Amino acid sequence: MASDAAGPVFSALADPTRRRLLTAIAEQPATATELASQLPISRQAVVKHLSALSDAGLLERERSGRDVRYHVTPAPLSDAVSWMAEVGGQWDERLAALGRTLSR
C-alpha cells in the first residue's frame, strides 16, 4: 500500500538537505565523498542523510571499489518518462483544441 510507505518518504523528504542530495544524485549518481565535496556538510552527515533516503526506497546502493555509489531508484524515473510523454501529448491535444476554438 502506498499509504504505508508514505511515512518514511515524508520524513526523508521533509529535510531540505536531503532534497538537495536527492536532486544531485538524480542528475548524476555519486558517492558520499563526492556529495560531501559539493555541499557545505560533512561526509558523515551526508552518509546519515543518504541512509534515510535509502530506507525510504528513494535511493539504491551500488558497490564501486571501496566506496558505495548511490543512484535514484529507477522505477520512479522510468515512470517519469512515460508520464511526461503521456501528459505532454494530452496538453498538445488540448491546446490545439483551444486554438481552434478561439480562432473561429
Add this chain to the structure above:
Amino acid sequence: MTDRIERELELPSSPDEVWQTLTDPAWLTLWLADEVTLELIPGGEARFRIGDQVRSGWVEEISPPDPAVGVGRGSGRLAFWWAHDEEPASRVELVLIPIEASRTLLRVVETRPLEVLDLVGIPLPGLGGATYGPALVAA
C-alpha cells in the same frame, strides 16, 4: 527532476477572452474536459470528466488578468491540483502573458514531484486525506 511539462500557445484573443476559456465551464468543455466543475476560489473544488475518466482536486490560486500589468509579463494565473483515482496528483498552472491588445500567450506547466517537493504534505481533498507525497513510492 524532470516530472514537468511545459507548453506555450499564442492565441488571437485578449487576456480577458482567454481567461474566460480557462475559467468558464461552458468554455472549458470545448477544449479541456467533457464536464467541468470549477469553484473559482482558492481551495475550491476542481472536478473534470474526460471521457470515462474523472479527475478531482482543488484550486490553489486564481488571479484574473490585471490590465495594469504591461505586455510581456504574466497577468492572469490559474493553478489547480488534480488526480485520477489512486494516481499521483499533479499541479497544473496556466499563466497568461499579454503580447498585444488581442494576442495572448498561454503557458501551461504541469508538474509532479520532485519538482514541487517544498509542497510535500499538502492535503488533497477528494483522495481520502491523502497527500501527493505517496506518489513517489506508488509510482
